[in-house]
Amino acid sequence: MAAAAGGFRALDDKSLLEYIKATPALCAQLGNQLDGISIKEVGDGNLNFVYIVVGPGGSLVIKQAVPYVRCVGDSWPLAKERSYFEALALKEHGRLCPDHVPEVYHFDRPMSLIGMQYIKPPHIILRKGLIAGIEYPLLAEHMAEYMAKTLYFTSLLHHSTLEHRAAVAEYCGNVDLCRLTEQVVFSDPYKIAQYNRWTSPYLDHDAEAIREDDALKVEVAELKSMFCERAQALIHGDLHTGSIMVTSDSTQVIDPEFAFYGPMGFDIGAFLGNLILAFFAQDGHSGQGNERGPYKKWILKTIEETWNLFHQKFISLWNEHKDGTGEAYLSDIYNKPELQLLAQKKYMSNLLHDTLGFGAAKMIRRIVGIAHVEDFESIQDDRKRSYCEHRALECAKKLLKERCQFESIGQVISVIQAIPV
Amino acid sequence: MAAAAGGFRALDDKSLLEYIKATPALCAQLGNQLDGISIKEVGDGNLNFVYIVVGPGGSLVIKQAVPYVRCVGDSWPLAKERSYFEALALKEHGRLCPDHVPEVYHFDRPMSLIGMQYIKPPHIILRKGLIAGIEYPLLAEHMAEYMAKTLYFTSLLHHSTLEHRAAVAEYCGNVDLCRLTEQVVFSDPYKIAQYNRWTSPYLDHDAEAIREDDALKVEVAELKSMFCERAQALIHGDLHTGSIMVTSDSTQVIDPEFAFYGPMGFDIGAFLGNLILAFFAQDGHSGQGNERGPYKKWILKTIEETWNLFHQKFISLWNEHKDGTGEAYLSDIYNKPELQLLAQKKYMSNLLHDTLGFGAAKMIRRIVGIAHVEDFESIQDDRKRSYCEHRALECAKKLLKERCQFESIGQVISVIQAIPV
Ligand SMILES: Nc1ncnc2c1ncn2[C@@H]1O[C@H](COP(=O)(O)OP(=O)(O)O)[C@@H](O)[C@H]1O
Ligand SMILES: Nc1ncnc2c1ncn2[C@@H]1O[C@H](COP(=O)(O)OP(=O)(O)O)[C@@H](O)[C@H]1O
Ligand SMILES: [Mg+2]
Ligand SMILES: [Mg+2]
Ligand SMILES: [Mg+2]
Ligand SMILES: [Mg+2]
Ligand SMILES: [Mg+2]
Structure with missing residues (x-):
């Protein structure tokens, strides 16, 4: 699991767990109870990977941008820096209208990765x-x-x-x-x-x-x-x-x-x-x-x-x-x-x-x-x-x-x- | 004549001559003939200082921005960085329409100073x-x-x-x-x-x-x-x-x-x-x-x-x-x-x-x-x-x-x- 160019590497369920364990802000959201955590990729969107992370002490969502359009593949490159602007806008719009925007817990710019509030079912x-x-x-x-x-x-x-x-x-x-x-x-x-x-x-x-x-x-x-x-x-x-x-x-x-x-x-x-x-x-x-x-x-x-x-x-x-x-x-x-x-x-x-x-x-x-x-x-x-x-x-x-x-x-x-x- | 904050110091006729002598690009425009040079401040504008520099081997104009509105005084501050954008625009517009824009010879960002073509009389x-x-x-x-x-x-x-x-x-x-x-x-x-x-x-x-x-x-x-x-x-x-x-x-x-x-x-x-x-x-x-x-x-x-x-x-x-x-x-x-x-x-x-x-x-x-x-x-x-x-x-x-x-x-x-x- 070597770090790729610019500190970016695309995660999967397994490497994401390691990432979470190494990231205090995310552990805290999970009540620091990392045993029995379930991770499920649910990205139904066209562009990115979205993981729902649920454990006994808390939950969160991880969204990672990859440097291409997910639904087309790497033949259609797309700046993964979009993640930076997504995090920025989530925070700014969240500040202005917290009732209708998920909270941002964590942002890792090199990894193009956002940790945010899990909008739970029945949503x-x-x-x-x-x-x-x-x-x-x-x-x-x-x-x-x-x-x-x-x-x-x-x-x-x-x-x-x-x-x-x-x-x-x-x-x-x-x-x-x-x-x-x-x-x-x-x-x-x-x-x-x-x-x-x-x-x-x-x-x-x-x-x-x-x-x-x-x-x-x-x-x-x-x-x-x-x-x-x-x-x-x-x-x-x-x-x-x-x-x-x-x-x-x-x-x-x-x-x-x-x-x-x-x-x-x-x-x-x-x-x-x-x-x-x-x-x-x-x-x-x-x-x-x-x-x-x-x-x-x-x-x-x-x-x-x-x-x-x-x-x-x-x-x-x-x-x-x-x-x-x-x-x-x-x-x-x-x-x-x-x-x-x-x-x-x-x-x-x-x-x-x-x-x-x-x-x-x-x-x-x-x-x-x-x-x-x-x-x-x-x-x-x-x-x-x-x-x-x-x-x-x-x-x-x-x-x-x-x-x-x-x-x-x-x-x-x-x-x-x-x-x- | 000590350099002030950020390398900026407002010039006058005398210090400008020193400045020119120390600046090869400007000397070159004057045919490297620096004896008998005349310097005249002509700024009739509202904001900046403009010097016409004429010598036996050539001529140029020096425009320096100061960090305030000239015609009002330093009670009305104004970013001297305007000079950077003036130089940038002179070059860009000059590239697109050289017949109607004076040439830029020299730009010194910390000094907010532009050396440019003298638009001579009868202009x-x-x-x-x-x-x-x-x-x-x-x-x-x-x-x-x-x-x-x-x-x-x-x-x-x-x-x-x-x-x-x-x-x-x-x-x-x-x-x-x-x-x-x-x-x-x-x-x-x-x-x-x-x-x-x-x-x-x-x-x-x-x-x-x-x-x-x-x-x-x-x-x-x-x-x-x-x-x-x-x-x-x-x-x-x-x-x-x-x-x-x-x-x-x-x-x-x-x-x-x-x-x-x-x-x-x-x-x-x-x-x-x-x-x-x-x-x-x-x-x-x-x-x-x-x-x-x-x-x-x-x-x-x-x-x-x-x-x-x-x-x-x-x-x-x-x-x-x-x-x-x-x-x-x-x-x-x-x-x-x-x-x-x-x-x-x-x-x-x-x-x-x-x-x-x-x-x-x-x-x-x-x-x-x-x-x-x-x-x-x-x-x-x-x-x-x-x-x-x-x-x-x-x-x-x-x-x-x-x-x-x-x-x-x-x-x-x-x-x-x-x-x-
Ligand atoms: N904070 C969240 N809480 C719950 N589900 C989410 C959250 N963010 C994304 N999802 C789920 O993941 C899907 C894809 O997320 P989205 O941000 O729209 O990705 P994309 O940019 O790829 O379209 C959403 O349709 C939703 O089902
Ligand atoms: N390149 C030039 N050649 C000849 N005269 C110039 C030149 N640039 C400025 N001047 C003279 O200096 C005056 C003030 O210059 P300007 O660039 O308009 O300064 P300001 O930004 O203070 O208005 C002009 O009105 C003109 O008479
Ligand atoms: Mg979407
Ligand atoms: Mg999207
Ligand atoms: Mg003017
Ligand atoms: Mg002006
Ligand atoms: Mg020209």
Whole structure:
């Protein structure tokens, strides 16, 4: 078990046990009772190895990044330094919103290894809950809180430009992960690309139509530029429903390895866009009847509530801290309630438009790009699946192209509901 | 003459001579003939010391930054590291556009000292030429070339996102200078601030109207956010007519100490906005008659030609390099002439709007903020000056608020011409 280049070596169940024994911070989390410990690799994600470590005196999770894309193999290299940015973001977002982020116990930069809080059963990955048709009454409230806090406090509404530029510079180092997003979200779906796939032959025409939709492609270029250029806040960067673990009364956001200073709408859009995908997948989970009807209503309600609660919480933070450190809107300039209101209205309206654009782009890439979602993949029947996917695509194209015309989330819900059967 | 903290010591004529003698790169520029050298401090700028060094065998200019704002004194500290970013930008922009940027001979980081090409007489500062009513037939052509090259080649139209993020991170270090801009351009003019001044009492009402113009202030907040968040290209950051030296056939851009990755429109707007100021100042330089009439026409023509030539050159570079390294518009996505055209049209239209917004903000701050321009200051008569300034302010407010409605520079010219007398 010799140390490899730069002190990095990929662990397995056995060498991980040795590693834990040699690491006091991890032993402490296990109550220093290392006999009878069980270690189980559960990484169902695309990129990394995740081990659940449970012993008689405590538990933890170990996540290790390897220098390539796990689900493709070492033919697709990817900076293992993503682990550093994941640890940094977990700590920063955890500080801002401890209720919804697992605690970090340990970080080993050379090993690209994070030791963190084990989000225990009955927590499951939200996406699986959405496929199973389970309602989460607090999901909208919790995600609104997570997004409002993490985004507000890392934006220029709270930061001085001094601390903002320093943080922006640091996260510029996570460029490899940004590039992955740029490729798989903003580029590959709009051209013929090696790893693209879709439900063929049913969606052949849909995929081609996307590659030939000039108006759509011009809008996507603007979104890509915004993603690359605009350091608005420290975003999670991969906030789909597979990065959220839930029970009926708890919501935990994991996996911010794509974190960097980017547009807020990319996070909000990722979450809402994946809820919309879940919505359109429901018809594929129904039997003959319409037994998922009420659940579809619940998803739409959750989309609407998430935005509205996010809006409310974000504005509350803004009002509460309006005389604070933030330098975007100085209180001796934006000095009257009606002016403050006007500024906030414009800010939130722009944010809704960005959210719809990015959310729609994330929907499209999950249907005609490399990485698909279990919501659709779990629909066995190709024809049925393609029907669901087709409707989701139609919805996404409309939201993306017409995003600047929306004034409320209610209008978005109407569009989702009006996609022809 | 002991070295001070970090190897920095502020030079004077005498110690500079010693410094030159001890620096081979500088001696070489003087043909190694150091007898009979004359040194003259000419810094008319607000921040730094500039020495012209002329000898029998050659000449050069030495620019040294001091750790405060020169025109205010050491009560206003300012990072002398600005010199590092000025040297970096001079070299980068000089590599991209050598015809319009002085060559850098020497850079001493601890000393915050740049040795560069002496832009010799008959070159004068453009602002002085504009006040004197001198036409520069190649100015539009040259500035369009400078802006097209420096902005295009440092944007994602040419950069990979890898090189872009690395460069962005580096220039985040120039935060002190960005903060100065944020304060004096986007904040102070819109509130009561210590160093604000205007032609009182004539403009008292105008200054107050600006502080109470809610619609204007909301737009200014958006421009400020864009300035702070959007890393579109390596901009000069201070591209007013005092940073340009001209003869009838040469145009040289100096003083990029504010350089960082920001919105392109900030540079283009600085130049055009200062030309508009020059336009409105002309009536203050006229005698009883209208002898500056033809010159005003020339200024308007120069504004129009600058934008149109910039547009043309920028698009030419884009077309020429469309299969190149840039990652904003990949050639296998933006793969048809009509799509390329559509994308470019949208890009340039957005850029015009940004240009007008930033240009107008720069106009406003020169009339009611801390740093005024000689174009107006040289008008002795207060009433006459305030008349010119008032009209420039009216024009700026209109351009700023209505910027997104402009489709061509011709429409901008019409607005300038239609400002009531
Ligand atoms: N802190 C945790 N507690 C419990 N399970 C976790 C935790 N972190 C990750 N997991 C499990 O491991 C899976 C993969 O983790 P994730 O961080 O998403 O890795 P990847 O970056 O490879 O997608 C998750 O879907 C979840 O099931
Ligand atoms: N390379 C140069 N050649 C000739 N004159 C120069 C040169 N650089 C600066 N100057 C003169 O010095 C003045 C101040 O220089 P500048 O770089 O604008 O300093 P500041 O940053 O203090 O504004 C200019 O207005 C110009 O007259
Ligand atoms: Mg994951
Ligand atoms: Mg991940
Ligand atoms: Mg200057
Ligand atoms: Mg040159
Ligand atoms: Mg300067």
